[in-house]
Amino acid sequence: MSRRVLVLAHTGREESLKAAWEACALLHGSGMIPVMQDSEQADMERFFGHLAQPVEILNDHVELQDVELVMVLGGDGTILRAAELVREVDVPLLGVNLGHVGFLAESERADLALTVEWIASRDYTVEERMTIDIQVWVRGQRIWHTWALNEAAIEKADRERMLEVVTEVDERPLTSFGCDGIVVATPTGSTAYAFSAGGPVVWPEVEALVIVPISAHALFAKPLVVSPRSRLAVEILTRTDAQGVLWCDGRRSVDLPPGARVEVTKSTTPVRLARTHQTPFSARLVRKFELPIHGWRGPAPKTSQVTTGPVPIVRTLRTLPPLQAPEGVTGAAPDAFPTDPPTAK
Numbered sequence: 001m002s003r004r005v006l007v008l009a010h011t012g013r014e015e016s017l018k019a020a021w022e023a024c025a026l027l028h029g030s031g032m033i034p035v036m037q038d039s040e041q042a043d044m045e046r047f048f049g050h051l052a053q054p055v056e057i058l059n060d061h062v063e064l065q066d067v068e069l070v071m072v073l074g075g076d077g078t079i080l081r082a083a084e085l086v087r088e089v090d091v092p093l094l095g096v097n098l099g100h101v102g103f104l105a106e107s108e109r110a111d112l113a114l115t116v117e118w119i120a121s122r123d124y125t126v127e128e129r130m131t132i133d134i135q136v137w138v139r140g141q142r143i144w145h146t147w148a149l150n151e152a153a154i155e156k157a158d159r160e161r162m163l164e165v166v167t168e169v170d171e172r173p174l175t176s177f178g179c180d181g182i183v184v185a186t187p188t189g190s191t192a193y194a195f196s197a198g199g200p201v202v203w204p205e206v207e208a209l210v211i212v213p214i215s216a217h218a219l220f221a222k223p224l225v226v227s228p229r230s231r232l233a234v235e236i237l238t239r240t241d242a243q244g245v246l247w248c249d250g251r252r253s254v255d256l257p258p259g260a261r262v263e264v265t266k267s268t269t270p271v272r273l274a275r276t277h278q279t280p281f282s283a284r285l286v287r288k289f290e291l292p293i294h295g296w297r298g299p300a301p302k303t304s305q306v307t308t309g310p311v312p313i314v315r316t317l318r319t320l321p322p323l324q325a326p327e328g329v330t331g332a333a334p335d336a337f338p339t340d341p342p343t344a345k
Helices: 014-029 038-048 076-086 109-120 281-289
Strands: 004-009 033-036 069-074 093-097 125-129 132-138 141-148 151-156 163-169 172-179 181-185 209-214 224-226 232-236 244-248 252-256 261-266 271-275
Touching: 004 014, 004 038, 004 076, 014 033, 014 038, 014 069, 014 109, 033 038, 069 076, 069 109, 076 093, 076 271, 093 109, 132 151, 132 244, 141 244, 141 252, 151 163, 151 261, 163 181, 172 209, 181 232
Parallel strands: 004 033, 004 069, 069 093, 093 271
Antiparallel strands: 125 271, 132 141, 132 261, 151 181, 151 244, 163 172, 163 232, 181 209, 209 224, 232 261, 244 252
């Protein structure tokens, strides 16, 4: 049976077009069938002319559920766009970073040929990343329902006005304050917008929800990490007429009038990411952020058996006998160590 790999790229950039052309050629040379969206395939042909290797068109020649894997060429924004496409069909994403940080990407542009080899040999694993479910309510009516892999970001709509909000955890109010916004993020999104706003870095295997205020005018407005089973809500207060806007993964948005309520819970549908090598998350942090690690000595070497030496014997000092007066001298024996020096006469 033929194996098909969907190639997604930011075809508005020349570097992405070249990487997509190379990826299609490598996939075809490895015995797999590259698949592209119609618009991106048309961009490729406008740039390169007629493609030498055959490319199937998604939804014309093949359906998305028949694709084994999606190779995403670009930065985190391109991967988030791909996640919108494949989340409901259970197809894993494998990102090749063409951007700057590219935290969601698994490999770099220079490793493209090696990445295709890993795909051809099925030398990859698939991990599930938690997503969040977002609902927006206005005057008791649900006006919007969506999801996010990284975060739901509530921001002020007007630059000159703060947003007045109140936060809620598990149907209990927590605190209210004025701010520029609030980010509710997943562990995957903890290294994105939430990180820039001063939130904590959460390891991907930790299931949690992160709440990070943006430029809050309050004493108790610190980042919070709560259970993935918690129900979070942020309400836009009506004591001012400041408007808000909700952005999900920086791609989908809706306006938030005063009185709007945003509810966030863990979603039951994750996003699946393909991993070609099991790099620890700490090593990914060091590489992506270029963290200084000079002087690190590593853990102590492990030994099979730890023994102790002989127990030392503690000896007590023998008490010295009292001094005896010299022969021929009478009177009491002088102190062994007189405390005061003799007085000169």
